[in-house]
Amino acid sequence: MPEIVAILQGNQRAGARMIRLLEQGKLEALTLLKQLYPHSGNAFIIGITGSPGVGKSTLIDDLITVFRKQSKRVAVIAVDPSSPFSGGAILGDRLRMQRHATDKNVFIRSMASRGQTGGLSRATKDAAIVMDAMGYDIILIETVGAGQGEFDIATLAHSTGIVRIPGTGDGIQAVKAGILETGDVYIVNKCDRPDVDASVHALTMMIGMQNMGRQTSHPSPKWTPPVVKTNALKGTGVDELADTFLSHFDFLKKHNLTDQTKRNQETLYFKSLLKDLTLAKIHSFMETSPAYKSVLKRIQTHEMDPISAAEHVVNTMIILK
Amino acid sequence: METTNKIRVLIAKPGLDGHDKGAKIVALALRDAGMEVIYSGLHQTLNQIIQTATQEAVDVIGLSIMSGAHLPICKRLITMMKEQGLDDIRLIVGGVIPYQDIPELKEMGVAAVFPGGISFEDIITGMNKLFE
Numbered sequence: 001m002p003e004i005v006a007i008l009q010g011n012q013r014a015g016a017r018m019i020r021l022l023e024q025g026k027l028e029a030l031t032l033l034k035q036l037y038p039h040s041g042n043a044f045i046i047g048i049t050g051s052p053g054v055g056k057s058t059l060i061d062d063l064i065t066v067f068r069k070q071s072k073r074v075a076v077i078a079v080d081p082s083s084p085f086s087g088g089a090i091l092g093d094r095l096r097m098q099r100h101a102t103d104k105n106v107f108i109r110s111m112a113s114r115g116q117t118g119g120l121s122r123a124t125k126d127a128a129i130v131m132d133a134m135g136y137d138i139i140l141i142e143t144v145g146a147g148q149g150e151f152d153i154a155t156l157a158h159s160t161g162i163v164r165i166p167g168t169g170d171g172i173q174a175v176k177a178g179i180l181e182t183g184d185v186y187i188v189n190k191c192d193r194p195d196v197d198a199s200v201h202a203l204t205m206m207i208g209m210q211n212m213g214r215q216t217s218h219p220s221p222k223w224t225p226p227v228v229k230t231n232a233l234k235g236t237g238v239d240e241l242a243d244t245f246l247s248h249f250d251f252l253k254k255h256n257l258t259d260q261t262k263r264n265q266e267t268l269y270f271k272s273l274l275k276d277l278t279l280a281k282i283h284s285f286m287e288t289s290p291a292y293k294s295v296l297k298r299i300q301t302h303e304m305d306p307i308s309a310a311e312h313v314v315n316t317m318i319i320l321k
Numbered sequence: 322m323e324t325t326n327k328i329r330v331l332i333a334k335p336g337l338d339g340h341d342k343g344a345k346i347v348a349l350a351l352r353d354a355g356m357e358v359i360y361s362g363l364h365q366t367l368n369q370i371i372q373t374a375t376q377e378a379v380d381v382i383g384l385s386i387m388s389g390a391h392l393p394i395c396k397r398l399i400t401m402m403k404e405q406g407l408d409d410i411r412l413i414v415g416g417v418i419p420y421q422d423i424p425e426l427k428e429m430g431v432a433a434v435f436p437g438g439i440s441f442e443d444i445i446t447g448m449n450k451l452f453e
Contacts, residue, residue, distance in 0.1 A: 082357075
């Protein structure tokens with residue numbers, strides 16, 4: 001069992017083992033997480049999302065460099081997809097960040113999505129709590145390469161950066177519902193490519209239109225998401241990007257929006273834990289209950305239809321205390 | 322919560338040799354065997370490998386070595402693993418490894434050696450055997 005004291009002191013071995021336990025879904029890990037939870041809530045959590053190959057990992061590598069120059073301690077959670085066939089994964093995001101591997105004030109953890117479809121893994125939030133309690137000032141979370149609908153990160157991060165590259169999508173793509181609504185900062189990476197200004201223009205137009213649409217429904221102070229041009233391979237625009245994220249965090253704090261974010265996050269976290277724990281009970285019920293097994297048999301012998309069987313089991317056998 | 326215990330493997334290439342096709346193909350085979358593979362790429366220093374294994378809490382460090390320096394590299398890495406309290410992580414080695422060196426590698430604490438030419442099946446069986 002990892003030592004809580006060691007984790008709070010920032011010991012990477014202890015923190016890493018704790019995250020491993022959480023990822024394995026061990027119930028005793030939750031007992032430990034409860035002890036860490038009161039020590040979390042200080043880190044600034046930045047999400048980086050966008051399609052595969054737009055440069056998310058390389059941008060994070062650059063952001064680590066900038067934040068380290070400011071003497072901030074930086075943690076990274078990099079999520080890559082699990083194979084739908086074998087359940088295995090190749091986690092290759094940290095490959096782009098390896099120059100920071102030996103910096104004791106940088107902690108990089110790769111995670112496989114393990115069947116989650118929202119761009120993160122089930123244990124990403126748990127891992128962020130551990131890193132937060134370890135004392136990291138900034139936690140950068142890189143999602144699975146995302147398309148249009150994977151925006152779980154927006155419910156976890158204080159600030160979500162959406163990475164695009166020039167030459168993808170016109171004005172109507174930019175106003176579609178989904179991931180593009182969720183950004184706090186928009187990044188056009190690979191800005192040495194042609195059509196970069198068209199991409200910036202399309203995003204700026206979209207932000208302007210969204211702000212018009214929201215004026216009535218959101219009376220609270222409004223953050224207008226900036227569009228930042230970067231070239232991650234050369235490090236161009238990355239200082240500005242880091243400043244933009246930090247000024248968004250300042251904005252949230254200044255208008256007491258971090259508390260609101262925290263309340264929303266806690267509700268969502270509670271609901272997702274509730275589902276996990278309920279599911280765990282149901283799994284163990286299915287493995288151990290003879291009554292359940294007899295229902296299963298009756299379905300297989302066509303004595304009962306699956307719909308009535310499911311209703312019957314829920315109503316008569318699964319009692320959630 | 323659903324409990325899943327997948328084998329986590331760090332695949333790394335220490336030092337100066339620049340051939341990573343073998344390491345990548347093995348990574349793919351391990352993925353297809355249901356393992357989670359952290360691929361850290363070329364030119365890793367031993368210190369980078371140690372820190373990566375620590376942060377990723379892996380079960381296995383897999384080194385791909387074709388430079389002929391497998392004996393000193395493994396010896397040094399095993400010492401560093403002990404110093405850092407990573408004794409519970411298994412070290413495996415693949416690449417261009419002469420058969421006569423295998424006993425010495427095992428002697429110093431390498432859990433398994435998979436020299437070039439070995440089948441994926443043998444690698445995966447050998448790795449699963451480490452966790453029986």
